Amino acid sequence: MANPYKEIFSVPGTKGFSAAGFLARLPIAMAPIGIVAMLSQTHGEYWLAGAVSATFALTNALISPQVSRLVDRYGQAAVLTPATIVAVIAFLALIAGTNQGWPVWTLFVFAFLAAAMPSMPAMLRARWSDIFRDRPELNTAFAFESAADELVYIAGASLSVGLAVALFPEAGMLISTAFLAVGTFAFVLQRGTEPAVRHVAGSAPQKSAIRLRPVQIITLALIFVGSTFATAEVSAVAITKELGQPNAASLVIGVYAVGSFVVGLILGALNPTMALQKQLMIAVAILALTALPLPFAGTVPMLAIAVFLSGVAISPTFITAFGIVERRVPEAMLTEGVTWVTTGIGIGMALGAFVAGWAVDNFGAQNGFWVSIAAGIGAVLTIGLGQRILAGEDCDDGVCPLVQAAE
Missing domain, CATH: 1.20.1250.20 (MFS general substrate transporter like domains)
Structure with missing residues (x-):
């Protein structure tokens, strides 16, 4: 092969x-x-x-x-x-x-x-x-x-x-x-x-890519996904400290990232042919499901296993999300469209860290992971409701008529 x-x-x-x-x-x-x-x-x-x-x-x-x-x-x-x-x-x-x-x-x-x-x-x-x-x-x-x-x-x-x-x-x-x-x-x-620089036909001046429905949907979904990423880091630090093993936090966070890294490389090698919006729906569903055991991991080994499993869908989510943006955004807006998506991840990480920190301070270290569960559900609902638009139905050259309604 x-x-x-x-x-x-x-x-x-x-x-x-x-x-x-x-x-x-x-x-x-x-x-x-x-x-x-x-x-x-x-x-x-x-x-x-x-x-x-x-x-x-x-x-x-x-x-x-x-x-x-x-x-x-x-x-x-x-x-x-x-x-x-x-x-x-x-x-x-x-x-x-x-x-x-x-x-x-x-x-x-x-x-x-x-x-x-x-x-x-x-x-x-x-x-x-x-x-x-x-x-x-x-x-x-x-x-x-x-x-x-x-x-x-x-x-x-x-x-x-x-x-x-x-x-x-x-x-x-x-x-x-x-x-x-x-x-x-x-x-x-x-x-x-x-x-090469490309221009949108009949569009002067060029509108922002964030006004395109596919970009809005993907960006919102990845705000939720970014929140799960940051929540895992904050909660892992808090729980390992509470368990008297603060040095284990780096190991747990590393396991989380490694799981995502490995699965992402495998997915790229396999190159599945399923429609990207369906792949993204599966990825965020797995992300939400694997977050469920996190609040119940009471030891460092259990926490490491739970965090590893919850991270496996991160890279597949990113890969398919960027793939959809590449197909649904006009070439003349592609760089901006991709940047909005990466911005969504960053905003999600900032919000997730803040909310998870608040949850840990007020309800205990273990309960910070409920933020991951809520964010996972938010990602599933966003991608689920946006399937038709992400599939390109009722769209012309990747630009949906609904974009015009948003203007």
Whole structure:
């Protein structure tokens, strides 16, 4: 049996942009936790560290789709270069301000400006879509990207905190900023695989991709999915601490991510032919069902097993969700459409961490997992009710008439 991953990387240029893109997206995981590690050590105030980090994360969630919209209009090289320069300068200023004890308000300003950092997962998927459009290899490429995203979250956060603790407070942010600069510019220089700029026929000025019903449905569903991801992390930390084994939290969280990573690679290799909206429905249903045992896992081994099982559907959900976006969004809006979906994941993670933390504080560590169950049900209902639109029924060239009603 041929190795499908070897086949997708046999296309000239794919290894280069994939390697550069992996480096460039490490800051997605490194920067938010790196800001917390840096400021908590230098200022000794966790509220400040969390507030500055949240300013960056939430502002980036709102700005990155607009950056991607400009990419769809003017091309990757034309937009990524200035956006990355702004983000890199802002990160360096944030690091300098922290080190030199500049006024606190300046830290928030620099965090706000750093949010110009582009969504590299969207840029990578746009290149794969341009190469393998309407071909089965695209599902394998998306599977690889979802697995790479998992690896970024596993390695990035640990690397950022580890550097800050082992070397000096700003170390994690310095390396993260270097990865962003080197990775993005190496990515931009590879013009041979850059998607051509396309325009929507009869549409001037171009509308936002978030006004398309398929994008709205997928984004909302992945807000719920992102909530389950964050809830597992928060609850695992709280439960292992309550059980007197706080060091086991990293093992439990790692098992959660590894399960998703492995299943995602397998799915990409198998490349099932079932309709994507049906695959997504199955994935979110499994996600909801496997969350049910979580509140009842009373020991670390039981918790690890339950968390492993609950993570197996994460990558399949991401793979099929991005596949649907690629098919239901016009080519001229694809990068922005993918970015809105990744933004949904980020928003879900932020909301999930907050709600799970509140549940743990008020009802006990074990009960944080009820947030995962509720979020899983929300994802099932969203995808279930959206099946007809996600299937492309009553749509013309991937743009549903209902989109026009939403305008």
